[in-house]
Amino acid sequence: MRPALHFLAALLLAPLLPGVINRVKAFFGGRRGQPLLQLYYDLFKLAGKTPVYSRTTTWVFRASPAAGLAALLAAAAALPFAGAGPLFGFEGDLVLVVYLLGLARFLTVLAALDTGSAFEGMGASREMQFAVFAEPAFFLCLAALAHITGSLSFSGIFAALTGDTWRTAAPVLALLTASLFIVLLAENSRVPADDPNTHLELTMIHEVMVLDHSGPDLACILYGAALKLWLFSSLIAGMLLPRAGGGAYEGALYLGVMLGVTGAVGVTESAMARLRLLKVPYMLITAFAFAALALIFQLGR
Amino acid sequence: MPLVLFSLALLLVSSALSLSFSGSPARARAFGVIGAVGAALAGLPAAAGVLFSGRAETLSLPWPVPMGSLSLSLDPLAAFFLVPLFLLTGLAAVYGAGYMERYEASGRAAPAWAQFNLLTASMALVLLAANAVLFMTGWELMALSSFLLVLFEGEKKQARRAGFIYLAVGAGGALLLLAAFGLLAAPSGSLDFSSFLRPTGARAAAVFLIALTGFGLKAGFMPLHVWLPEAHPAAPSHVSAVMSGVMIKMGVYGLLRTLGFLAPWPEWWGALVLVLGAVSALGGVLFALAQHDLKRLLAYSSIENIGIILLGLGLGMIGLSRGSAALAALGLAGALLHAFNHSLFKGLLFMGAGAVIHSAGLGELEALGGLSKKMPRTSACFLAGSASITALPPFNGFVGEFLIYLAAFRALLDGRATAHWGAAALLALAAAGALAGGCFAKAFGSVFLGEPRSTKCSAAHDPGAPMLAAMYALAAACLAAGLLSPFLLLPLANAADAAFPGAGAALYALAALPVAFVSAGFSALCGLLALAAALRAWLMCRRGYAEGPTWDCGYARPTARMQYGASSFSQPLTDFFQPLLRSLGREPEIRGYFPSGASFSTEAQALVYNKIYSPAAHRVRELAYRFTWLQHGRLQIYILYIVLTLLALLLWKL
Numbered sequence: 001m002r003p004a005l006h007f008l009a010a011l012l013l014a015p016l017l018p019g020v021i022n023r024v025k026a027f028f029g030g031r032r033g034q035p036l037l038q039l040y041y042d043l044f045k046l047a048g049k050t051p052v053y054s055r056t057t058t059w060v061f062r063a064s065p066a067a068g069l070a071a072l073l074a075a076a077a078a079l080p081f082a083g084a085g086p087l088f089g090f091e092g093d094l095v096l097v098v099y100l101l102g103l104a105r106f107l108t109v110l111a112a113l114d115t116g117s118a119f120e121g122m123g124a125s126r127e128m129q130f131a132v133f134a135e136p137a138f139f140l141c142l143a144a145l146a147h148i149t150g151s152l153s154f155s156g157i158f159a160a161l162t163g164d165t166w167r168t169a170a171p172v173l174a175l176l177t178a179s180l181f182i183v184l185l186a187e188n189s190r191v192p193a194d195d196p197n198t199h200l201e202l203t204m205i206h207e208v209m210v211l212d213h214s215g216p217d218l219a220c221i222l223y224g225a226a227l228k229l230w231l232f233s234s235l236i237a238g239m240l241l242p243r244a245g246g247g248a249y250e251g252a253l254y255l256g257v258m259l260g261v262t263g264a265v266g267v268t269e270s271a272m273a274r275l276r277l278l279k280v281p282y283m284l285i286t287a288f289a290f291a292a293l294a295l296i297f298q299l300g301r
Numbered sequence: 302m303p304l305v306l307f308s309l310a311l312l313l314v315s316s317a318l319s320l321s322f323s324g325s326p327a328r329a330r331a332f333g334v335i336g337a338v339g340a341a342l343a344g345l346p347a348a349a350g351v352l353f354s355g356r357a358e359t360l361s362l363p364w365p366v367p368m369g370s371l372s373l374s375l376d377p378l379a380a381f382f383l384v385p386l387f388l389l390t391g392l393a394a395v396y397g398a399g400y401m402e403r404y405e406a407s408g409r410a411a412p413a414w415a416q417f418n419l420l421t422a423s424m425a426l427v428l429l430a431a432n433a434v435l436f437m438t439g440w441e442l443m444a445l446s447s448f449l450l451v452l453f454e455g456e457k458k459q460a461r462r463a464g465f466i467y468l469a470v471g472a473g474g475a476l477l478l479l480a481a482f483g484l485l486a487a488p489s490g491s492l493d494f495s496s497f498l499r500p501t502g503a504r505a506a507a508v509f510l511i512a513l514t515g516f517g518l519k520a521g522f523m524p525l526h527v528w529l530p531e532a533h534p535a536a537p538s539h540v541s542a543v544m545s546g547v548m549i550k551m552g553v554y555g556l557l558r559t560l561g562f563l564a565p566w567p568e569w570w571g572a573l574v575l576v577l578g579a580v581s582a583l584g585g586v587l588f589a590l591a592q593h594d595l596k597r598l599l600a601y602s603s604i605e606n607i608g609i610i611l612l613g614l615g616l617g618m619i620g621l622s623r624g625s626a627a628l629a630a631l632g633l634a635g636a637l638l639h640a641f642n643h644s645l646f647k648g649l650l651f652m653g654a655g656a657v658i659h660s661a662g663l664g665e666l667e668a669l670g671g672l673s674k675k676m677p678r679t680s681a682c683f684l685a686g687s688a689s690i691t692a693l694p695p696f697n698g699f700v701g702e703f704l705i706y707l708a709a710f711r712a713l714l715d716g717r718a719t720a721h722w723g724a725a726a727l728l729a730l731a732a733a734g735a736l737a738g739g740c741f742a743k744a745f746g747s748v749f750l751g752e753p754r755s756t757k758c759s760a761a762h763d764p765g766a767p768m769l770a771a772m773y774a775l776a777a778a779c780l781a782a783g784l785l786s787p788f789l790l791l792p793l794a795n796a797a798d799a800a801f802p803g804a805g806a807a808l809y810a811l812a813a814l815p816v817a818f819v820s821a822g823f824s825a826l827c828g829l830l831a832l833a834a835a836l837r838a839w840l841m842c843r844r845g846y847a848e849g850p851t852w853d854c855g856y857a858r859p860t861a862r863m864q865y866g867a868s869s870f871s872q873p874l875t876d877f878f879q880p881l882l883r884s885l886g887r888e889p890e891i892r893g894y895f896p897s898g899a900s901f902s903t904e905a906q907a908l909v910y911n912k913i914y915s916p917a918a919h920r921v922r923e924l925a926y927r928f929t930w931l932q933h934g935r936l937q938i939y940i941l942y943i944v945l946t947l948l949a950l951l952l953w954k955l
Binding site: 146 | 837
């Protein structure tokens with residue numbers, strides 16, 4: 001019963017996170033910013049709109065947003081929340097989750113290529129390039145976590161991470177947190193890897209791939225992006241917050257840490273400029289190096 | 302066993318009939334297809350029976366060939382390779398019935414049918430042989446028949462070059478295998494597999510290295526892959542499907558057999574296989590990413606997949622020499638399952654590429670595009686194949702890689718001695734997986750999506766019923782092998798037991814639950830997909846949709862020439878890995894204020910061939926010129942050579 005409630009909570013609360021980031025950015029920019037619940041309004045509005053399809057596109061373009069959302073929902077079902085078991089978990093679910101994220105990405109890229117637009121092709125090409133650097137870094141992080149806890153499932157890993165682990169393996173966990181945070185920025189197309197608010201299509205990556213989507217399809221994409229952000233911040237929160245017996249109190253604290261992670265994303269976006277496109281792989285290689293170092297420390301422990 | 306023998310006989314007879322009816326192509330085709338499909342229908346239940354029961358069947362008949370004996374053995378390991386062999390050749394024959402039609406007028410189709418069925422029979426013989434002479438007979442017949450098929454369009458210079466490289470590599474590999482078998486047979490003096498004894502000391506290592514090179518030349522892992530990207534695209538597409546899907550696996554099978562004779566192994570053997578696998582997986586997919594030609598891209602991707610198979614095998618070998626049954630079982634089972642899965646999806650992809658080339662007339666990525674409107678069925682099949690080969694749920698490619706991932710994690714967690722191998726395998730798999738995603742997004746996207754990039758493919762259309770049926774069957778098999786993967790565990794465990802005794806039980810203990818969960822997760826994903834589709838349909842039901850041009854940032858008249866091309870798509874990655882790829886680009890020189898027409902070209906080099914093999918071959922040829930006095934081209938002198946050699950051998954034996 002509890003895992004199902006947690007899953008439902010993730011589905012309901014995920015669109016809150018982009019709102020938090022926007023409010024933090026507005027605060028640093030000295031603006032009042034959009035309402036915290038803006039994404040909910042947007043989703044509701046988009047769900048009721050009539051979509052426009054390009055004459056170039058085929059069924060791939062129309063099926064991709066909903067199918068991508070299904071993949072992300074499946075991935076979210078395998079992620080634990082606040083140390084409690086997930087809806088769906090087994091030895092090796094790490095691999096399945098990474099490949100479900102890969103499925104969502106693959107579908108988005110294909111839909112972008114289906115429009116026949118130069119801009120969207122460019123975005124698709126860059127998305128695939130960054131994935132090549134981000135995915136091994138993500139896998140190394142997971143490998144280090146698996147080695148620390150001796151488990152190959154998210155629930156096992158996060159059940160075994162306690163305050164004690166932070167006392168004995170703080171450098172490893174700190175490096176992993178840093179690495180995962182960079183992966184989060186890149187995978188969720190945030191500054192400095194990508195700028196979701198830029199006005200120039202030529203410089204976008206993720207946003208340019210979904211230029212042609214509209215109506216319910218765009219709602220699927222926006223909701224999927226919020227869910228992905230939820231997934232990654234939940235991972236980082238699970239590492240930062242040692243297990244403490246469970247209960248409603250821990251759940252609230254966990255949610256607080258997650259909001260803190262998204263707040264940190266907002267701070268990063270406010271404090272940093274976007275990197276030049278050619279430098280983004282270097283940032284991801286840094287994440288990779290952090291994760292590799294963490295694994296080396298862990299193996300030597 | 303009787304059923305498999307019947308298949309063999311059927312294949313050989315139909316091959317001979319096809320050849321003798323070369324005057325009437327329709328009859329030759331009928332014999333070819335009936336032979337291949339009949340053999341598959343007879344052979345599949347026999348092989349599946351052995352796989353599920355786990356009991357080996359043997360047959361031994363006297364054979365008047367010195368050192369040879371007609372001993373055949375169908376054990377679960379051979380059966381595990383026989384199943385994809387029969388499945389793919391049967392379907393490829395059905396596909397070929399449509400594909401070869403246009404070549405029938407030129408009289409080339411009938412010999413090709415004969416060669417195709419001979420190729421199938423020889424591969425089956427390789428798998429069944431329990432005697433080195435018989436094995437080498439099958440091996441050489443396989444090399445010969447596939448060489449003739451590579452030369453199918455021998456009037457093209459490219460095909461002749463591919464054929465020559467393939468012949469040279471095949472001959473070299475066979476020589477190495479003869480040496481390996483000779484060393485193995487030396488202690489007992491018999492060439493029967495059952496009487497092979499493990500050579501002692503450095504000799505075992507020598508056998509291993511020779512066999513690894515000899516079989517590696519057929520399997521095509523890096524750096525022994527040079528023939529593969531030349532020969533696979535040159536053959537007709539259904540033959541490419543069989544070559545890439547099944548024939549290169551014969552190298553893996555041979556290696557597994559030889560390893561069985563050499564157990565126990567030192568740890569560095571496994572490490573070497575693992576390193577070769579990592580190099581091949583990453584190198585193969587990087588080169589695939591840089592290709593412009595659809596079939597060449599698929600051929601390079603086969604090199605990647607052989608690398609993934611070797612990664613699993615290497616982990617399994619390390620596990621066995623370390624005494625870790627868990628690692629051994631997971632690694633080997635992953636390798637075997639990926640080999641099986643690869644034959645399904647690579648067969649499907651080559652058939653899809655064949656359908657494109659068949660109807661559009663070209664496989665050049667930069668000239669294709671938008672074909673999913675003209676060939677919707679082919680595009681759906683190709684998409685299924687692309688998703689499988691990039692290991693995306695819910696298709697079968699994921700399950701094999703999942704077992705190898707489990708093995709890599711197991712090596713990582715098992716202790717300090719194997720941890721670095723686990724981490725290396727993990728990294729290679731993850732990076733190759735991400736690169737393969739880019740590679741197949743490029744392949745599918747630039748062929749089937751967007752707008753046509755040239756007028757050349759304007760006449761494209763879905764192929765006829767036989768070609769479509771074969772592709773549908775393979776696409777369904779890819780999906781089924783993913784969703785129903787727990788049912789593959791029993792045959793997999795039996796085959797693993799035949800290769801590494803004791804691996805089957807460990808596999809059950811470790812993989813049964815995760816694989817069941819993976820398949821449950823796949824079903825859940827399918828359910829979610831259906832739910833999302835239903836939700837979308839509900840949101841859209843009252844509304845309909847509007848149509849317009851693609852939003853090109855305000856530009857209202859986008860043309861196909863403004864689309865992102867295939868090379869542009871992969872350019873960020875190929876540029877980043879340029880030091881490894883060394884692709885060549887020729888940029889135009891622009892002069893004056895009103896420059897006239899300019900052209901730009903890039904070429905992905907066959908780096909290993911150009912930098913290593915070609916100079917080496919040149920050196921060998923120079924050396925050979927010194928011995929031209931031996932070669933007169935006069936038959937009498939050659940016969941004299943033979944007589945002298947026989948005399949010398951006779952004197953030596955006396």
